[in-house]
Amino acid sequence: MVSFSATNRDPLTTVLFDALSEHMDIRHFTWRFAILGHYDVLNMHWPDHLTKRHGRLQTWVRWMLYLLLMMRVRWGRPVLVRTLHNLAPHEGRRGVELGLLRLTDRWTDTFITMQPDPPLSTRAPIVFIPQGHYRDVYQKMPRREALAKRLLFFGIVRAYKGVPELLDAFAESEDDEMSLRIAGRVLDAEVGSAVRAAAAKDQRVSLHLDWVTHDALAEEIQLSEMVVLPYREIFNSGTVIVALSLDRPVLVPEDQTTARLRDEVGPGWVFLFQPPLTGRDIEVALASHRLSRPSDPPNLSAREWSEIASAYARTFEEAIHANSNS
Known part of the structure; x- marks a missing residue:
């Protein structure tokens, strides 16, 4: 059982x-x-x-x-x-x-x-x-093209996931073509207030702070050019694997777990940053991905x-x- x-x-x-x-x-x-x-x-x-x-x-x-x-x-x-x-x-x-x-x-x-x-x-x-991996879950869903320079955070919005810090880092970038989508249910009222306040200051940011169905989540991920997950700690993240299962690159903090995952799935899919996240980290990761897009999907054969x-x-x-x- x-x-x-x-x-x-x-x-x-x-x-x-x-x-x-x-x-x-x-x-x-x-x-x-x-x-x-x-x-x-x-x-x-x-x-x-x-x-x-x-x-x-x-x-x-x-x-x-x-x-x-x-x-x-x-x-x-x-x-x-x-x-x-x-x-x-x-x-x-x-x-x-x-x-x-x-x-x-x-x-x-x-x-x-x-x-x-x-x-x-x-x-x-x-x-x-x-x-x-989650490829079998999403394989029958319609495929969507990514919107240029659209970034996504998805998942339950908790304090340890660093969403307010992501919004602060995104605000450092002056690239008007970039956009940021936050999609996920809020469990912490204080974190939710901070997220809403930061988003209200930047018209490039859009929020969906509610439960996201499987179909809607697949669409949110595919419409994004990169998924950004600035967690303060990562032991295991199914969220990262979900993004990779839909062939979207991820930007995550560098540690033993994420470095091992980067080597496992192949070049061009897992981008690492040294916390705290900055606007420069986001711009460099996105530019690197756009410069050398992988021809092969992430290698998830071990999963x-x-x-x-x-x-x-x-x-x-x-x-x-x-x-x-x-």
Whole structure:
């Protein structure tokens, strides 16, 4: 069983579930089945999504359900295999919720990480399985030509993603032909206010601060000449892979993860900058891309879902075997 429901809107959950279905009997998450049903493996994604609710009563009910789930995992012994999308929740957790998440870490039997050599302190086995691409998700959608010098940020607008800093850097450029599109739902009211205030000062900036459907997202990406993601930290970013899956170059901060990705996909697709982002960084990256456009699409051959599903299946089997011998 995977820890996301059938209504989850992240495209990763759809392609991963479909790929795993070729190898095993798999179910979406429901609280009833998670606590009372029979299953061999719980593949946990984003545990903080299961612990948070709006309202005090709903929050306490959710915490109690989650504690029951962890007790089921600990003593009922379905194997807990956790896929790490981030090293820590994007929004800080405290008190009871933090304790539940730490309990999850302590009782995880195997970690799956999307980056090799993650900075984890654990006795549990760590297995590297890369983030898969999204070409199959978008292959049937109409192709669109990019608008000249159009830049795009997309995804949920969170503090760590540096959207206000992106707007400040964009404002440094005096190129009137450039435009910037921000597309994504705002979770932090303070960040949202800062984004709206900065955009109001520059007519080259347009905003869509709401949920973006798969079809609309594909169009937003294809209409852009470059995607700019000035995250303050990147452990794994499905957003980068989405852009590359639609053959759009990305500008991202330089670190071990992004440098490795640049070498993997080939020249001309991943452009790096040293934080903080400046207007000059944007202009140089865009000019470099326009000067030598790659003739081949990004090389995402190491991210085929058939191979990823096989690796998941092997990991589950090894975790079950290790659990039966403990």
